[in-house]
Amino acid sequence: MVYVDSRTRDIASMPRGGPDASWLDRRLQTDRLEYLDRDDVDDLKRKVMDSLDRAGRRRRIGIHDKCARMVLREVADVPSPRILELGAGLGGLSSKLLERHPTAALTVTDIDPTFVAGMAASDLGSHPRVTVREMDATAIDAPDGYYDLAVFALSLHHLPPVLAAQVFDAATRAAKKLLIVDLPRPPAPLHVMLLAVVLPLTKVSPLQHDGFISSLRAYSPSALRALANHADPAITVEFRTGRGLGPTVAVASRAR
Ligand SMILES: C[S@@+](CC[C@H](N)C(=O)[O-])C[C@H]1O[C@@H](n2cnc3c(N)ncnc32)[C@H](O)[C@@H]1O
Numbered sequence: 001m002v003y004v005d006s007r008t009r010d011i012a013s014m015p016r017g018g019p020d021a022s023w024l025d026r027r028l029q030t031d032r033l034e035y036l037d038r039d040d041v042d043d044l045k046r047k048v049m050d051s052l053d054r055a056g057r058r059r060r061i062g063i064h065d066k067c068a069r070m071v072l073r074e075v076a077d078v079p080s081p082r083i084l085e086l087g088a089g090l091g092g093l094s095s096k097l098l099e100r101h102p103t104a105a106l107t108v109t110d111i112d113p114t115f116v117a118g119m120a121a122s123d124l125g126s127h128p129r130v131t132v133r134e135m136d137a138t139a140i141d142a143p144d145g146y147y148d149l150a151v152f153a154l155s156l157h158h159l160p161p162v163l164a165a166q167v168f169d170a171a172t173r174a175a176k177k178l179l180i181v182d183l184p185r186p187p188a189p190l191h192v193m194l195l196a197v198v199l200p201l202t203k204v205s206p207l208q209h210d211g212f213i214s215s216l217r218a219y220s221p222s223a224l225r226a227l228a229n230h231a232d233p234a235i236t237v238e239f240r241t242g243r244g245l246g247p248t249v250a251v252a253s254r255a256r
Pocket of ligand 1: 036052053056086087088089090092093109110111112115135136137138152153154155158159
């Protein structure tokens, strides 16, 4: 029999809206997998990732550029920062970082070997300031504090709470700061309305299919705090999120 302690049980069953989630918010979640999480739908998975990457690379309004600016703000006081990108997908964010910073050294990683092979074969793979490699964000093999910053963009919601807490643990050990950028979790009544608008599109658009599930799996700020606290009470989380329905932006670091 496998023994599971009560702290692990508590975090495993924590609602995506956090320990204090309302009755309605607790119903707005799912264990259903996105195409991106599945190994039996390669074609759909590729379509979702290509659409995400195309949208991300749009000039100025693309999320990759926005994330790159957030990353660089966090390491503004480090002349030649060492940056680890986790869950990099096709590498759009790291490409923007290279454009925007003349000396940053990047380790660009993903758990999916196909995405890693794609990035290795792209311009990123041959760039002198870049290392591309496979890496699980829950198990980072780097010395303590090796990186100035680790970034996990649009990815944390893919992981269930126990694994998401492991990301906080691993990344705040290997890096001085962990920047999480992810989908927002809207207030529950608004969330219902937004989901109702997107639902009909999920049948025709693989991207909307995954977006719908992502929205149900997005962690609230209180959930992120609980995940970090479960990983180690010495981890603090600050939010950089502005007003409205922009992404959730959190910076975690561990007192050393
Ligand atoms: C929605 S995509 C985001 C990709 C990229 N960050 C972007 O913004 O375009 C989520 C990514 O997280 C990766 N991923 C999922 N679980 C992971 C894990 N445990 N460790 C590292 N990457 C993971 C997936 O392979 C996928 O590339």
